[in-house]
Amino acid sequence: SARPRVLSGIQPTADSFHLGNYLGALRQWVAMQETHDTYYCVVDLHAITVEHDPALLRQRTRVSAAQLLALGIDPDRSVLFVQSQVPEHTQLSWVMECMAGFGEASRMTQFKDKSARQAMDRVSVGLFTYPILQVADILLYQANYVPVGEDQRQHVELTRDLAQRFNTRFGQTFTLPEAFIVKDTAKIYDLQDPTSKMSKSVPAGVVELLEDPKKSAKKIRSAVTDTGREIVYDTENKPGVSNLLTIYSALTGRSVPSLEADYAGKGYGDLKKDLGEVVVEFVTPIQAAVQGYLDDPAELDKVLARGAERARSVASETLTRAYDRIGF
Ligand code: ADP
Ligand code: NA
Numbered sequence: 001s002a003r004p005r006v007l008s009g010i011q012p013t014a015d016s017f018h019l020g021n022y023l024g025a026l027r028q029w030v031a032m033q034e035t036h037d038t039y040y041c042v043v044d045l046h047a048i049t050v051e052h053d054p055a056l057l058r059q060r061t062r063v064s065a066a067q068l069l070a071l072g073i074d075p076d077r078s079v080l081f082v083q084s085q086v087p088e089h090t091q092l093s094w095v096m097e098c099m100a101g102f103g104e105a106s107r108m109t110q111f112k113d114k115s116a117r118q119a120m121d122r123v124s125v126g127l128f129t130y131p132i133l134q135v136a137d138i139l140l141y142q143a144n145y146v147p148v149g150e151d152q153r154q155h156v157e158l159t160r161d162l163a164q165r166f167n168t169r170f171g172q173t174f175t176l177p178e179a180f181i182v183k184d185t186a187k188i189y190d191l192q193d194p195t196s197k198m199s200k201s202v203p204a205g206v207v208e209l210l211e212d213p214k215k216s217a218k219k220i221r222s223a224v225t226d227t228g229r230e231i232v233y234d235t236e237n238k239p240g241v242s243n244l245l246t247i248y249s250a251l252t253g254r255s256v257p258s259l260e261a262d263y264a265g266k267g268y269g270d271l272k273k274d275l276g277e278v279v280v281e282f283v284t285p286i287q288a289a290v291q292g293y294l295d296d297p298a299e300l301d302k303v304l305a306r307g308a309e310r311a312r313s314v315a316s317e318t319l320t321r322a323y324d325r326i327g328f
Helices: 019-032 054-071 088-097 102-106 109-115 125-140 150-170 213-221 239-252 256-262 268-294 297-326
Strands: 005-010 037-042 078-082 145-147 178-180
Touching (some): 005 125, 019 145, 054 268, 088 150, 102 125, 109 150, 213 268
16 A cells, blocks of 8 residues: 555553643544555563563453454454464564664663652563564554654654664665644643542542543543633643633634633533533544443454554564564
8 A cells, every 4th residue: 555654553561541642642543544555563571571461461351352443443444453373573573672782772761750659679570671572563564653652752762763773784674754743632630639640540530431421520620720710722821711612622622722712701610510421432442342342252362463463464574574684
């Protein structure tokens, strides 16, 4: 296909994706199906870089795939698969580990954040080399673009660097990818602390797609807002209100200025109540669709097996070429 190729992955490390995942990344995955040749994976290999429970991982991998389908990833238009079902990921990862400098890998800020405040013997080597597995994920499919949140930009840069290094040393093998970051929603903030990003590690301020919608509406009604009373988008002085406006705009397709105009003279309470309703309306059909996939496990298995097979046909070709170039 002449369309530019896209690869992205998401970890099955939570019971549910959250609004930040959706608005910062997944909604772009869905949109890119119209214009790109899209490869999407549930990256369960990444999920074992931290301590995990096997039964829970298996369950979350399925629920993650079901959520992607429910959000609009179409398994006929996209190659949707589970990373561990495509062994080429770990095979190429080793090769790329041997391309990376130790210092270079040590500069990955996400590792620094995730390993901070832990004894080094409790941090796995896999957590350290995680970005290089991500490099392999991307390069196997010769992806041109990688839709990610801002926090992943550095890993895409690393991918470019290692691909370039391999190509220079062994001959043209890999496409150099670019990060594709949705500007407006690159970062959705925590509802309780609108200066830090919404993340599954801080449940109080996170809207989970699969939680009881009433709970989501309640979290939004009790979101931290700012002093003053005017509903205006001002990230510096009104991070809380601005975050709510960003979410509102992204979920409804209405522009922020038109929302500001609508809420002129109204209070924070009105905005929060309405946004709560918008969120309930958004998640309700998604939850029903997820349940549909979970109720038919044989069908879900079939979809994922077919995705893995299609992924392997591309990945094995790249791996064969890379192996040949390095002398295997
Ligand atoms: P978390 O930060 O909750 O651990 P992940 O790291 O698994 O989430 O992120 C999965 C995807 O969602 C990544 O592409 C990431 O950039 C994006 N993402 C996560 N949190 C946010 C957020 N608050 N705003 C925008 N994008 C986000
Ligand atoms: Na993260």
